[in-house]
Amino acid sequence: MVTFFVFCFFSKIMTERLLIKALSGGKNTKIITLNGKKITKMPSALGKLPGLKTLALQNNLIPKVCPELCNLTQLTTLNLGNNLLEEVPEEMKYLVSLKNLHLAGNRICRFAPGACDGLQNLILLNLNNNHLTQLPQEVNRLKSLTHMSINFNQLASIPRELCFLKNLSELQLNYNELKCIPEEIKFLKKLQKLLLARNNIGVLPKELCDLKKLRILDIAGNIIRIFPSGFQDLKLREFYCEGNPLFLQWPEIAKQQENVWSLQEITSRFVINHPAENNPFLMDAMEWYPEIRRIISQRKTCAVCGQYFITTWLECVQFVPPPKAWKISKNLQLVPVRALVCSYKCFTQRDPNLFGIARV
Template sequence: MAERLLVRALKGGESTKIITLSGKKISKMPSTLGKLTGLKTLNLQNNQISNMCPEIIFLTQLSLLNLGNNLLKEVPEEMKYLTSLKWLHLFGNQICSFASGTCDGLQNLILLNLNNNQLTRLPEEIGRLKSLMYLSLSYNKLTIIPIELCSLTDLSELNLNYNQLVCLPEEIRFLKKLRQLFLVSNNIEVLPEGICDLKQLRILDIAGNVIQIFPQGFQDLKLTEFYCEGNPLFLKLPVIAKQPKDIWTLREITARFIISKLEVEDPFLVQAIESYPEIKDKISQAKSCAICGNPFLSEWLECVQFVPPSKTWKTSKNLDLVPLRVLLCSHQCFDQRSPDLFGIVNE
């Protein structure tokens, strides 16, 4: 049956635009496909293909390739020659790696579906897919996300459900066009502060992780849907404890003094700090106290503040309050806190 379809297509020559050979028990990609140089769509899903034929590199007008549910073990190198490709489906294979140079020619790729594979890592080269808008990697074995993925500034939807992620890179803040982020059933403990910079984010699903608290500013996201069931979120369980006096290291005292002087643009310090890039970098990591607004470097009190979710959010059931991570510079500020802010202690 597959052979008859190909013969018919070959008679059509360059006028043939679509070939569908889904579920034909094909184990070897037909080399005659390379003669269909005008092909736009090639559907080979639900077969037993383990390798791509070299002749596919001649399909330079191909815009959609579906190799879902086959036996591929890597994203083939031949992909880099398919320079017109916009939609690439590789779900349901046995892919555990990318061949070298695969991403080089895929500058027009809009959608990449790698669901249900065996990926444990993504190559740094993933950042070369500059046109990518939809990336789906659910049901793999990913433990980390490379920083380079965060350079995909056109990305609108990112699906990382059912992996083994423990964290997300802070650089996620660069995904300014991201509208949907799915992180269901991973091992994520903390969301990066950078997620609060995603002003276009509308759907966030973090169900089934181990998140207890959210970064400050999280409540200002313009979400329409937010799901977090199955996370051990902090509850309002106040503990009364005697507050110790603030004892800071000399390093912390010096850092706070320098930072305060830099904030008022002390000319001597501004000029001097330029000669010490390591100190300048360290000071750039300073935070501000949520009560007094004063800066601090490494000595602080970690607290949790409970705020109601936005009325515009469609949320998980029984989510009445969202726990936010708040940092205070001293016990003196802690004594001046509002009633909805609690200190975090280790039992």
């Protein structure tokens, strides 16, 4: 015990010496590195270095940041990885020049209110190995963010606001507890790398297929059985999907033989399959009843006849060879892709590669 205190005492002196040395450089000091010094309190003298660009304090024992951090308005890189922080501190909002923020390996379970407010220049945010269960809607203020890494947390969902970070090119969410991905994912037009391994995702939204820039997708270790239609058209280079209960064998063919549609389904099919401009009555109806527009926007396309419909008659699976350009998980011979069929008539005329999914 005594040895420990003596050690702490000397390490504190060393830290102060290093800071004094830095301070002697005055306002011109650009970089401070105090990694692995067993620092328990962030030195308040940092506030006297407003010109500081890089501050590295990883592998210490810091439980919270010092208020003087607010003065470091020229800081571009802050590394507080492997400390004892419990939140993304509010003081971050004053770091208006910050580009890289490393907070991995702390005990962070929340963002302080306003923490994201001033981080408009942040490019990289690393929050791996923390205790986050959710992200605040305010993440949408991180307008310049291109790389976000939140592996090994306990996120149960991601806010749709995250999908409005239009510069995001890399999103890492491996080893969380995600059950689904918001359909707004389609707004991440620059996304190239999406890592979702080891979560509890059962269904991928069809909007994922809108990500034209996506090149690397990892969904290994989820509970996915089938991919959305159009999935095979993604221009992936790497695709990892091992450890999912994918449809690998031919499912049973459904025995259902009758079409039983509601009046709404019959009317909707008529409306959406007949060009509205030929029918002034329908044009009027669409103008006066927004409900009709909403129903029409949810239309689906039959995989056999190509006609639109609202209520799926039968969900099918189609087995598609993965595109040659994809580097894929070894066990994947065929990609099971969802296909919807409008009627029994179409089902009997289907391609032999289309199989009905038996409902358990």
